[in-house]
Amino acid sequence: MLHVGARSYLPRVNWIESRAEFPILERKTYLNSCSLGALSQRALGRVAEFHEDWHNYGASAWYETWVGRMSELRGRVAAMINAEEREVALSASVSAALSVLGSAFDYSKRNRVVMSELDFPTAAYQWMVRPGVEVVRVPSDDGISIDPQRMADAIDDRTAIVLISHVFFTTGAIQKTAAIAEAARRHGAFFIIDAYQSGGQVPIDVNALGADALVTGPLKWLLGGPGLAYVFVRDEWIHNLKPTITGWFAARDQFAFDINNFAFKDDARRFELGTPALSTVHAALGGQEIIDSFGVAAIRGRNSELTEQLIARLRDAGMSIRGAANPEDRSALVMIPHDEPAAAVQRLAARRIVVDWRPGYVRVSPHFYNTPDEVDLFVDALIDGRTSSPA
Numbered sequence: 137m138l139h140v141g142a143r144s145y146l147p148r149v150n151w152i153e154s155r156a157e158f159p160i161l162e163r164k165t166y167l168n169s170c171s172l173g174a175l176s177q178r179a180l181g182r183v184a185e186f187h188e189d190w191h192n193y194g195a196s197a198w199y200e201t202w203v204g205r206m207s208e209l210r211g212r213v214a215a216m217i218n219a220e221e222r223e224v225a226l227s228a229s230v231s232a233a234l235s236v237l238g239s240a241f242d243y244s245k246r247n248r249v250v251m252s253e254l255d256f257p258t259a260a261y262q263w264m265v266r267p268g269v270e271v272v273r274v275p276s277d278d279g280i281s282i283d284p285q286r287m288a289d290a291i292d293d294r295t296a297i298v299l300i301s302h303v304f305f306t307t308g309a310i311q312k313t314a315a316i317a318e319a320a321r322r323h324g325a326f327f328i329i330d331a332y333q334s335g336g337q338v339p340i341d342v343n344a345l346g347a348d349a350l351v352t353g354p355l356k357w358l359l360g361g362p363g364l365a366y367v368f369v370r371d372e373w374i375h376n377l378k379p380t381i382t383g384w385f386a387a388r389d390q391f392a393f394d395i396n397n398f399a400f401k402d403d404a405r406r407f408e409l410g411t412p413a414l415s416t417v418h419a420a421l422g423g424q425e426i427i428d429s430f431g432v433a434a435i436r437g438r439n440s441e442l443t444e445q446l447i448a449r450l451r452d453a454g455m456s457i458r459g460a461a462n463p464e465d466r467s468a469l470v471m472i473p474h475d476e477p478a479a480a481v482q483r484l485a486a487r488r489i490v491v492d493w494r495p496g497y498v499r500v501s502p503h504f505y506n507t508p509d510e511v512d513l514f515v516d517a518l519i520d521g522r523t524s525s526p527a
């Protein structure tokens with residue numbers, strides 16, 4: 137491993153060599169990592185290990201290897217976000233993680249949840265279905281990110297929870313959080329960061345972000361596939377939070393099988409529920425090993441080069457993006473306004489170029505394993521489709 141979370145020294149990485157890990161890159165021009173990261177040989181190898189242990193040990197694989205692998209994954213995720221392993225839990229999805237966290241609050245005392253209008257809908261749904269909870273969606277002035285002061289001003293003594301994305305799925309912009317964290321702290325509110333679109337592409341430091349909790353997962357930039365999410369909860373909050381949605385994985389004496397007594401674990405595993413997707417735990421370990429071998433800071437550098445090349449080429453062709461004005465506030469999730477995005481994505485797919493769309497936009501997301509040539513190929517094909525399609 138070269139480094140985990142190091143900031144000051146970035147190794148020179150042969151990014152092209154890394155492509156051999158990902159079979160899809162031989163088949164497609166794959167530029168959709170913000171939806172689903174590419175499957176690696178390393179992840180396949182870890183899943184094969186899981187199956188082999190299953191053959192070898194049967195149920196005792198739990199104690200022989202699987203519990204240890206869950207712990208290894210929590211530890212690697214903790215190192216990536218500058219946290220301790222005891223502050224990280226595994227969950228089935230970001231939605232499940234937010235449900236458990238949200239269940240730990242008494243909304244009769246504080247009934248407001250402050251979030252932004254640019255966040256992923258699942259983040260609002262958690263609280264919209266809770267009787268008596270008022271969800272405040274802070275508007276965006278520019279449609280790209282949220283003015284931290286506007287968000288801070290919306291937080292008051294009735295606020296139980298503050299939530300914002302680290303990178304917006306709608307714009308790819310990286311949100312500044314310091315003023316929001318400070319306002320949440322001042323008013324005694326719990327500050328959650330949805331880092332699903334930043335984990336693996338933008339460095340995360342839970343202390344610098346001022347997060348009380350942070351959710352992310354392996355599906356996208358962390359190259360681990362579906363079935364799992366990660367939850368960080370700051371140590372000093374862990375003991376104060378007693379979820380009212382729970383399960384035996386949260387129990388201190390999990391293997392006592394005591395139906396009469398329940399006490400929470402002392403660490404973030406109190407936010408876990410039941411048996412996790414072990415296959416994904418292994419795939420996620422494979423993906424995480426690759427991410428850790430480069431370090432997210434180096435990946436960010438590589439992805440920024442590809443993103444800035446993409447944006448420059450689009451601009452040369454007279455096209456715009458919906459994204460942050462400054463390169464340092466942009467991530468590798470790029471939204472290109474388009475009149476017929478679904479048709480454009482289909483045309484590109486016919487040329488074996490895989491990107492995505494959202495209403496009004498073609499969405500492109502290069503990752504470290506993509507090349508400048510692939511970025512050019514995509515832009516050429518997009519322009520070609522634009523000029524050759526009927527007006």
Ligand SMILES: Cc1ncc(COP(=O)(O)O)c(C=O)c1O
Nearest residue numbers: 229230231256258305330332333
């Ligand atoms: C920023 C963000 N948050 C949350 C989610 C939903 O996560 P889950 O399906 O694990 O609940 C997504 C899914 O794409 C997302 O992009």
